[in-house]
Amino acid sequence: MGFSTTLTVNGVKRTIALDDPRVTLLDLLRERLELTGTKKGCDRGQCGACTVILDGRRINSCLALAISHDGADVLTIEGVARGDRLHPVQEAFLTHDGLQCGFCTPGQIMSAIGLIQEAQAGDDPERVREGMSGNLCRCSAYLGITEAVLEAQKVLDTASQREVA
Amino acid sequence: MKTFDYVKPATVKDAIAAASEPGAAYLAAGTNLLDLMKGGIARPGRLVDISHLPDLDQIEDLPDGSVRIGALVRNADLAHDPSFARRFPVIAEALLSGASAQLRNAATVGGNLLQRTRCAYFYDVASACNKRDPGAGCDARGGDNRLHAILGWSERCIATHPSDFCVPLVAFDAVVEVDGKKGRREIPLDKFHLLPGDTPERESALEPGEMIVAVRLPAEATTFAAHGRYLKVRERTSYAFAVVSAAAALRIADGTIAQARLALGGVAPKPWRAREAEAILAGKRPDAALFRRAAEVALAGAKPSGDNGFKIELARRIVARAFTLAAAGTPARVPALPASPFAAVSGDVIHA
Numbered sequence: 096m097g098f099s100t101t102l103t104v105n106g107v108k109r110t111i112a113l114d115d116p117r118v119t120l121l122d123l124l125r126e127r128l129e130l131t132g133t134k135k136g137c138d139r140g141q142c143g144a145c146t147v148i149l150d151g152r153r154i155n156s157c158l159a160l161a162i163s164h165d166g167a168d169v170l171t172i173e174g175v176a177r178g179d180r181l182h183p184v185q186e187a188f189l190t191h192d193g194l195q196c197g198f199c200t201p202g203q204i205m206s207a208i209g210l211i212q213e214a215q216a217g218d219d220p221e222r223v224r225e226g227m228s229g230n231l232c233r234c235s236a237y238l239g240i241t242e243a244v245l246e247a248q249k250v251l252d253t254a255s256q257r258e259v260a
Numbered sequence: 261m262k263t264f265d266y267v268k269p270a271t272v273k274d275a276i277a278a279a280s281e282p283g284a285a286y287l288a289a290g291t292n293l294l295d296l297m298k299g300g301i302a303r304p305g306r307l308v309d310i311s312h313l314p315d316l317d318q319i320e321d322l323p324d325g326s327v328r329i330g331a332l333v334r335n336a337d338l339a340h341d342p343s344f345a346r347r348f349p350v351i352a353e354a355l356l357s358g359a360s361a362q363l364r365n366a367a368t369v370g371g372n373l374l375q376r377t378r379c380a381y382f383y384d385v386a387s388a389c390n391k392r393d394p395g396a397g398c399d400a401r402g403g404d405n406r407l408h409a410i411l412g413w414s415e416r417c418i419a420t421h422p423s424d425f426c427v428p429l430v431a432f433d434a435v436v437e438v439d440g441k442k443g444r445r446e447i448p449l450d451k452f453h454l455l456p457g458d459t460p461e462r463e464s465a466l467e468p469g470e471m472i473v474a475v476r477l478p479a480e481a482t483t484f485a486a487h488g489r490y491l492k493v494r495e496r497t498s499y500a501f502a503v504v505s506a507a508a509a510l511r512i513a514d515g516t517i518a519q520a521r522l523a524l525g526g527v528a529p530k531p532w533r534a535r536e537a538e539a540i541l542a543g544k545r546p547d548a549a550l551f552r553r554a555a556e557v558a559l560a561g562a563k564p565s566g567d568n569g570f571k572i573e574l575a576r577r578i579v580a581r582a583f584t585l586a587a588a589g590t591p592a593r594v595p596a597l598p599a600s601p602f603a604a605v606s607g608d609v610i611h612a
Contacts, residue, residue: 098266116266116307119294139295143362152336152365158291159366162266163309210361215340221596228498229360 100165104128105174113162120164121145121156124171132172132201136231143230146202146209147171153209155229172201175208183254184208187247188240195234206230207244211251218245261297265306272313272439272473279308280441280469286310288332289366291359292375300385301376301392311368316473319344325479328437331370331472335425336361338369339594348481349590350428350488350507357492357599358424360499370472372425373436373452374464377529378501379419380404390416391460405566407503410575411559412528417460418565419529421453424599426531428490428507431523432481440470449475453530460529484509484521486609488590491582492525492599493574502526504575505599508582510546517541520583522558527575534558537579546587548580555579 098113104124111127121138124130124147133156136144140158147156148170175182184207187193194200206227216222223244224237232240269275279286283305287293290311296302310316316332319341327347329338338344339355359367381387381399388397400408400418408418426449434449447465454462466472488509494500505525511518520541524532537558544550555576562572581601589609597603 115263117261117263139298140291140363143360146362152334153362154366155291155362158289158294158363160266160287160290160294160307160309163268163287163290163311206362209365213336213340213361219596225498225597226361229362 098162100161102161102164102166103168104130105169105171111161116160116162118161119157120147120149120159120161120169123161124156124169130171130173133205134198134201136199136202141231142199142202143206144199144202146205146230148205148209151212153206170205170208172205175204182208183250184211184243184247187243187250191239191243191246192236193239193243194232194236199230199232199234203227203230203232203240207240207247210244211248216244216248218248220245262300262303262305264304266309267306268309268312270313272310272316272471275308275310275313276440276469276471278306279471281306282468284308284469286471288368288371289334291363291367292371296376299383301383310471322476325482327477327481329369329475329477331368331474333369334365335359335367335369335372336364339364345594347485348428348432348477349485349594350490350509351425351432351477353594353598354424354428354490354492354505354507356594357490357505369425369475372423373449373472373475375423376463377419378422379408382419391419391456391463394459394461401566403566406568406570407526408565408568409529410527410562410564410568410571411524411532412455412530413565414456414458414460416458417456417529419456419460420526421528421530422501422526423531424490424492424502424505424525426453427505427523427525428488428509429475429477430531430533431507431509431521432484433478434481435476435478436472437474437476438466438470439473440467442467444473446476449531450533456529483511484519486590487512487586488521489582489585490599491578491585491601493578493601497597497600497602504571504578506575506578506582508579508586510541510583510586512546512587515545517544517546520554522554522579522583524558524575524579527562527571534579536560541583546583548584551580551583551587552576554583 134144136142285304492505
């Protein structure tokens with residue numbers, strides 16, 4: 096039985112034929128759209144490596160069926176930079192060594208973008224750590240990750256204040 | 261994952277018709293169901309996708325002062341709804357102590373109630389499990405069972421219900437609204453989850469095809485807002501299920517407890533209301549010795565189901581601590597580490 100799903104991925108509308116309803120959003124991104132920046136870690140919603148922003152909210156793409164999200168808007172790591180200009184969260188991860196091997200980094204960055212949009216953590220490192228606890232880092236770069244999130248948030252706050260002014 | 265038919269009905273009525281076939285399961289966010297399907301624990305022949313049904317994602321104030329939460333409201337949206345969190349701070353804290361931000365952004369209210377146990381033997385299809393395969397036996401008995409039930413368990417099943425959200429819900433007399441082929445009906449949450457007895461595969465009072473459409477909290481639940489806490493002991497600081505948790509709330513008038521509410525999580529096959537403990541608190545002045553007595557009453561029927569006798573004393577201490585913190589006043593904002601017994605409680609308290 097044939098299905099199809101239409102998604103707006105990083106600003107581009109894509110209609111994808113699915114031969115099987117079991118395809119997760121993660122597998123669709125990686126295997127059908129060749130967007131391999133989103134990583135498959137545990138594939139069971141435990142590690143956060145597959146985090147993407149779906150309709151404005153960070154979620155685990157391994158626990159979402161592609162077919163269930165027909166019409167949705169998806170932002171992945173491939174869609175956050177503007178040409179050669181990195182996203183402020185990407186810049187901050189570089190500045191603060193928020194990574195070592197890099198496997199969890201796309202998920203960390205997408206989760207951080209989601210956390211900053213949610214605006215619940217403020218400048219409290221403990222709230223940032225709690226808010227990022229769904230993203231595991233086996234190299235344990237957590238210190239740098241927390242610093243990066245806090246700095247990126249400051250940069251983005253300043254930028255949005257400038258926009259308002 | 262076993263393959264399945266996928267249907268996406270446009271109305272609740274069509275969804276119920278589609279899900280009344282044997283082997284059908286409802287799909288909302290899928291944060292628990294897809295995980296179970298990947299592991300071969302759940303093997304539905306048909307998925308009825310209800311995630312886009314209209315009108316089930318609202319938080320409504322009803323004329324009688326009760327609050328109605330649609331089954332598709334996301335856990336994060338409920339916890340962060342300012343009006344809801346102000347009136348139900350214990351529920352907001354419980355929600356925020358569960359899972360991760362990504363999962364809370366997806367997981368729904370109805371799905372939270374229906375999530376399956378995290379017993380490792382239930383998850384491991386090579387193990388015997390009466391819940392997964394009725395009559396197969398229970399490898400958790402005599403296995404690694406330090407996190408298993410101390411209340412309400414049976415010889416057939418010693419698994420616990422994993423929800424944080426359900427613990428304050430049952431303390432505050434939440435009612436589950438369900439819809440099915442025979443029409444709408446209401447089930448008090450305390451009667452919604454079933455004890456395992458000889459049929460641990462039957463976990464809820466839902467009939468085949470019945471669907472949760474909303475959870476309702478009575479107006480009286482808001483009268484506990486000034487003195488309530490949810491406390492949860494985990495094996496790591498964040499993103500872990502409860503070893504033991506407690507929702508404790510007091511209505512205090514003129515320095516005396518007018519009424520108390522208590523429920524425990526992580527200790528039983530269902531969210532565990534402790535009415536007898538509540539009763540001994542009414543009419544007394546709050547103090548540590550009284551709360552310890554209430555904790556002893558709450559755990560009076562507890563017995564280990566394996567290497568988990570430590571959970572009985574742990575639960576007593578968490579109950580006493582939760583009441584002590586509740587008496588001191590609900591924090592004006594959910595602590596940075598929600599429900600953590602190790603979090604410093606500082607700053608303002610709510611003046612409801």
